[in-house]
Structures are given as structure tokens and as C-alpha cells.
Amino acid sequence: MKFFLNTGRTIWQGEAMxxxxxxxxxxxxxxxxxxxxxxxxxxxxxxxxxxxxxSEYGEVVVHVKKATERMPEGMIYxxxxxxxxxxxxxxxxxxGMPTFKGYPGxxxxxxxxxxxxLDMRALMRKKYIETGE
Numbered sequence: 011m012k013f014f015l016n017t018g019r020t021i022w023q024g025e026a027m028x029x030x031x032x033x034x035x036x037x038x039x040x041x042x043x044x045x046x047x048x049x050x051x052x053x054x055x056x057x058x059x060x061x062x063x064x065s066e067y068g069e070v071v072v073h074v075k076k077a078t079e080r081m082p083e084g085m086i087y088x089x090x091x092x093x094x095x096x097x098x099x100x101x102x103x104x105x106g107m108p109t110f111k112g113y114p115g116x117x118x119x120x121x122x123x124x125x126x127x128l129d130m131r132a133l134m135r136k137k138y139i140e141t142g143e
Contacts, residue, residue, distance in 0.1 A: 011053055013045075013086045015065070015118045017094045037129050040091035043120070044077040049084065055122050062123040063088070063097050065116070068137070070096035071127045086120065092133050 043063060045053070055061060059074045063086075070093050081087065088094040097118055128136060 011049075011120055012117050013049070013084055013120050015063070015097065015116055016085055016087045017090050017098060018087070019090055034129075036091075037127070038073075040089045041072050041093045041127055041129075042075045042089065043072045044075050044081070044087040045120075046077045046081045046083060046085075049086070050074065050076060053120060053122060060123050060125065060127055061120050062125060064119045064121075065097040067099060068096045070094075070133070071123055071125045073127060086118070092130050092137075096133070096137060 043061060045055070050056065053061070055074045057074055057076045060071050061074055062069055062071050072088065072093050077087070088097075099116070
């Protein structure tokens with residue numbers, strides 16, 4: 011299914027980032043996608059399932075979390091971090107920060123998967139070392 015992707019900070023992502031990006035706490039806070047209940051039903055997923063998010067810039071596997079705040083149908087949210095970085099526009103416009111915050115017309119494909127969700131170290135190795143991006 012196609013969704014509008016929005017990204018940004020969450021309190022949990024910020025707390026986990028300060029605790030340590032190599033901790034499981036960080037994966038649980040940033041390696042996730044928030045989806046509203048109606049869209050979860052349409053996708054046939056439940057909280058804790060894995061989905062693959064694909065864009066023209068790449069793809070990533072994340073865990074599903076039910077949105078705790080109301081989001082419009084057709085919108086998903088991934089906290090900023092290495093998982094979001096895999097699918098957002100990599101151009102930083104000389105700021106060192108990828109394009110977050112759902113720029114106009116940015117849609118991704120989302121599908122349920124059994125593929126492995128990588129921790130930060132494995133994700134970085136796959137994305138930047140093994141593929142040479």
C-alpha cells in the first residue's frame with residue numbers, strides 16, 4: 011500500500027538516543043513505524059509485526075506500532091534516525107540533516123514482511139559499507 015511518510019523526533023527516540031544508539035532501547039524507539047488502526051487493518055498487520063517501507067531512495071524493515079495520537083488515514087510516521095534515513099531524501103542542502111518532516115508529495119510503499127529488522131550497527135554496515143552508498 012502507498013502511504014505519505016512523515017518523520018521527526020519523539021520523546022522516546024530522543025531518550026534512547028541519549029542512552030546509546032547501540033542499545034536495544036534505541037531500536038525499539040526508532041526502528042518503528044507508527045500507523046493508525048484503520049490502516050493497520052487494511053495492511054493486515056498488528057502491533058509488533060514487521061513491515062518493509064520502500065521509497066525511491068531505499069528500503070528498510072521496521073516494527074509496527076499503533077499510533078497513539080490521531081493521524082490521517084494514509085499517513086505513517088517513522089521517528090528520525092538511521093531507519094528513517096534509509097528511505098528519506100538524502101540531500102541535506104549543506105545542513106548535514108536529511109530531508110525530514112514529510113516534504114510535499116513524498117510517498118512510500120509499505121508491505122508486511124518476515125525479513126529481519128536490523129539493529130543500528132547492522133543497518134549501517136548494510137547501507138553504507140556493503141552497498142557503498
